[in-house]
Amino acid sequence: xxxxxxxxxxxxxxxxxxxxxxxxxxxxxxxxxxxxxxxxxxxxxxxxxxxxxxxxxxxxxxxxxxxxxxxxxxxxxxxxxxxxxxxxxxxxxxxxxxxxxxxxxxxxxxxxxxxxxxxxxxxxxxxxxxxxxxxxxxxxxxxxxxxxxxxxxxxxxxxxxxxxxxxxxxxxxxxxxxxxxxxxxxxxxxxxxxxxxxxxxxxxxxxxxxxxxxxxxxxxxxxxxxxxxxxxxxxxxxxxxxxxxxxxxxxxxxxxxxxxxxxxxxxxxxxxxxxxxxxxxxxxxxxxxxxxxxxxxxxxxxxxxxxxxxxxxxxxxxxxxxxxxxxxxxxxxxxxxxxxxxxxxxxxxxxxxxxxxxxxxxxxxxxxxxxxxxxxxxxxxxxxxxxxxxxxxxxxx
Ligand SMILES: [Zn+2]
Ligand SMILES: [Zn+2]
Numbered sequence: 564x565x566x567x568x569x570x571x572x573x574x575x576x577x578x579x580x581x582x583x584x585x586x587x588x589x590x591x592x593x594x595x596x597x598x599x600x601x602x603x604x605x606x607x608x609x610x611x612x613x614x615x616x617x618x619x620x621x622x623x624x625x626x627x628x629x630x631x632x633x634x635x636x637x638x639x640x641x642x643x644x645x646x647x648x649x650x651x652x653x654x655x656x657x658x659x660x661x662x663x664x665x666x667x668x669x670x671x672x673x674x675x676x677x678x679x680x681x682x683x684x685x686x687x688x689x690x691x692x693x694x695x696x697x698x699x700x701x702x703x704x705x706x707x708x709x710x711x712x713x714x715x716x717x718x719x720x721x722x723x724x725x726x727x728x729x730x731x732x733x734x735x736x737x738x739x740x741x742x743x744x745x746x747x748x749x750x751x752x753x754x755x756x757x758x759x760x761x762x763x764x765x766x767x768x769x770x771x772x773x774x775x776x777x778x779x780x781x782x783x784x785x786x787x788x789x790x791x792x793x794x795x796x797x798x799x800x801x802x803x804x805x806x807x808x809x810x811x812x813x814x815x816x817x818x819x820x821x822x823x824x825x826x827x828x829x830x831x832x833x834x835x836x837x838x839x840x841x842x843x844x845x846x847x848x849x850x851x852x853x854x855x856x857x858x859x860x861x862x863x864x865x866x867x868x869x870x871x872x873x874x875x876x877x878x879x880x881x882x883x884x885x886x887x888x889x890x891x892x893x894x895x896x897x898x899x900x901x902x903x904x905x906x907x908x909x910x911x912x913x914x915x916x917x918x919x920x921x922x923x924x925x926x927x928x929x930x931x932x933x934x935x936x937x938x939x940x941x942x943x944x945x946x947x948x949x950x951x952x953x954x955x956x957x958x959x960x
Contacts, residue, residue, distance in 0.1 A: 574885065595650075598704035601704070602626055608628045608647065624714055632697040634957065636693070638958055641953050644680075645701055647701050650671060651666060652666075672732070676945075712906060735937070737916060744879045746870050747869060748831075751829060759823075760821040760823070766815065767817055800896070806824060827842065828900070886944060886948075921938040
């Protein structure tokens with residue numbers, strides 16, 4: 564590290580960390596591990612954290628890592644969260660640190676989130692004075708329901724005494740370095756539906772003797788859109804998408820059954836509670852009308868992610884000070900889901916986005932795309948935001 568005349572602000576310290584952030588992120592990118600299998604990833608994170616001063620490092624579960632910085636002054640307990648898992652995707656990038664684990668890829672940017680939280684841990688651990696208690700959780704298995712957050716929040720003592728939570732997701736659809744925050748509903752609950760229509764098979768030339776599950780299933784698909792357009796208020800966000808329809812095997816046989824699967828996305832907990840009955844009523848009505856039976860299963864995914872207004876306001880202030888008015892924007896709500904919502908069951912908090920998309924670097928592919936990558940400059944913005952937010956949120960009331 565060279566000695567420079569620049570003032571030693573958090574922003575400057577984070578900017579100087581870029582080569583280290585790249586090293587961490589590229590190592591993680593090269594050796595991705597999918598949800599609940601992040602053993603090498605967790606070992607790497609723990610060994611990097613153990614080289615930093617003033618941190619207590621532990622593993623609350625087999626593949627998650629916790630670093631705690633106990634403050635030198637009174638204050639609040641702040642939880643900072645990064646997710647660390649990769650996806651079962653065959654990477655199509657060609658840079659030198661491309662995935663070495665064929666069939667696994669950091670295609671959502673969690674390698675970047677991990678590097679950002681390592682960088683944040685480094686800055687905060689080297690700080691002589693800190694307020695409150697800073698807990699940095701490197702969470703496993705965000706990408707696979709029921710999610711790693713559920714386990715950490717409800718089966719470990721991670722959240723005991725936590726006053727406030729924050730975390731971020733890189734966003735390839737926002738320009739690199741932009742910080743997006745919004746109060747209130749931010750991300751949807753991603754639930755799943757499974758429908759089996761039980762008809763009666765027969766000869767395709769004599770449909771009157773059969774109960775055709777395909778014709779009935781087609782009506783179910785069409786009528787489910789009425790749940791959205793006629794069954795709920797236009798002011799309540801709801802998406803119902805049937806994404807799977809499987810039936811039959813040849814041209815002259817009406818099959819016995821049709822299998823349908825799909826996703827239901829909501830923000831409002833009240834609407835989410837009503838959704839299973841609204842949907843089943845349509846399935847039941849159509850099947851009854853045509854003499855078919857059915858099986859229906861509604862699978863709850865992650866909870867909707869509702870940001871606390873007060874914490875979101877603090878993050879907005881931090882964003883204004885960190886990246887300036889031009890790059891601090893109001894986030895758009897998204898119908899995507901995120902298990903960060905589990906932490907918010909135990910403490911108020913807010914989740915935000917840091918843009919990582921740069922056309923010239925081709926880092927604007929959508930998340931989960933086999934050519935997804937990030938503009939690594941965004942890692943610096945991520946550290947600046949996380950470290951500043953942690954310090955601000957840890958101040959005593
Ligand atoms: Zn993802
Ligand atoms: Zn993600």
